[in-house]
Amino acid sequence: MNQFNQEVAEPIVNPYEVVPAEVYEVIQESPLIKTLRLKPERKFPFKTGQFIELTIPGIGEGPFTPSSSHFIDETLDVTVMKTGFVTEYVHKVKIGDIVGLRGPYGSHYPLEKFEGKDLLILGGGCGLAPLRSLFLTLLHEVEKYNSITFYAGAKTPKDCIYKDEVTGWRKYPKVKFIRSVDVVPEGEEWNEDVGVVTVLLKQLNIDPENNPAVVCGPPIMMKFGTLDLLKYGYKEENLYLSMEKKMYCGFGQCRHCVIGPYFACKDGPVFTYNQIKDEEEIWD
């Protein structure tokens, strides 16, 4: 082969290789969201914020960010909303079924930058999946962080996910876990906050100058959440956005997820706002 100036690493494993994983538990989180708990054939280490490709044999695959702590590498949780072709089949998966995993891919949350800080986590809907991973990972070494404020949004009380875990999370002294729903339909009970998740920012009591914030959720929430945090005084370089969009191959080859010269799958999915603010259509 001809020599061109490029750095070639030792051959890595076939990047297209799929690791089989057995489903050992399925949790119905909300009418549209399920969490699959998987046991991969071999250890599957990842860093919180990175994503994987979940294959349903013979159907196809989709990108999902694990929702479990990265301190666990023998099992993996994936939280999936039913929203299209592949996810419809993901929701049909039963205990004992074999699915496939590729990855992990992309950038992760820079935990070292959160140490000693008052971290704000802002999320909505199925965007809570990567944030649960981050949150559980932080709780594993909770003494390293000054405080963790987690604002979680959902459409209605029924759409709230990780219901059974919330009580446990709230017991941590340094943790504030506050939920808000957009609306409370008649007949449903709710005694926590009401309104789009960004209304919770009114309660925020963190110095925005030197503290980081992490945002993940549906595009519209990402947009207004980010803009509100900027207004509140957060710095562009301290805002971490999970641009989980259009990832497909996972290693920057298919070019589906390009954000200008960046790839969501390779340079992201975790970006700081100042990295991508000048690119086109980042909120689409």
Place this chain on the structure above:
Amino acid sequence: MIVKANDFISFLKKVDKEKIDGFSEVIVPAKPKYSTNGHTYFHRISEDNEIVLDSFRTVDPIKILFYLVRESMNSEKTRNTKRIIVGVKQCDLKALELTDIALINKNFIDPGYKHWRENTLIISSDCGEIGENCSCNLMDGKPYPGKGFDINISSIYDNYFLQAGSPGGEKFLVTMSSHIGFETCKDVDTSEIQKKREKIFASLEERNLSLRAKRDFINLKLSDLELWKDESTSCVGCGACTNICPTCYCLILNDETEAQEFMKVRSYDSCQWNGYARVAGGGTPRPKMFERFRNRYLCKYLYMKSNFGLYGCTGCGRCTEACPGKISFMKVVKNTAENFSEVAQ
């Protein structure tokens, strides 16, 4: 090193037949019998095809021989051939330079592409003619190879002047010398080659004079979207341009799992298609045709340049040739790069 053209061709046929040096396949640009326009296609060498080494590039882009249209990512069984590709032109060598960085780098290695790259000897050749849409000169290219080949051939009268460009090429020349006779190169011959090269280049320059755009390609991004709408009116989004482009490598993966063995099959995707990068829920990054059309140009001139340090266009002109809407790539580049207004910024 100089060899008689006929001897060289016979030797290539012999290599293909007798698996000399372990090469079991020799692929050449060949003109089909029915062809009336001088177009050539990559074909396995045979007695039936007319071999054309000193015309312009083939219709097929080089990528179809390294990055297959459809390839299973699990099986290595089909990939056991060592082969020689002859008559590769400078525009395709330049494309390989880009795909080499894109598909074999420190973060990612495409196993199929890497295999073919490592098991292929490339014998390039000077362009002796220019095709209707050839425009390598507009992308700093020359109609003769400069690097990236194992051996390059320049035709001179009824002979070929052979020049090794890699250790693999030198080794092959040694093998060849034990089969056919060489003559030492005389000074007059090389100057003749140089003259021929200059002449071809000059005619390219002259022909493409009106297409030369100012080199501020950032203007493609700044130019008015209305301009892009106008330029793309006859685009039907068929994706011929991306499929035939030697540097387009966007892929889709099909899951063709049977029983318990997971199987991924990779094939070409096209950013010109509506379904490209469509996600669950129906969202697509560029729902309108002119947006997808514009993306191809921005990708070639801005994104790839920033990703790989190289432009994604080698000026081969295949996209223009393949376009059923008769869109001239270089004309669009010129129009959009030059007709942007300060207001649009």
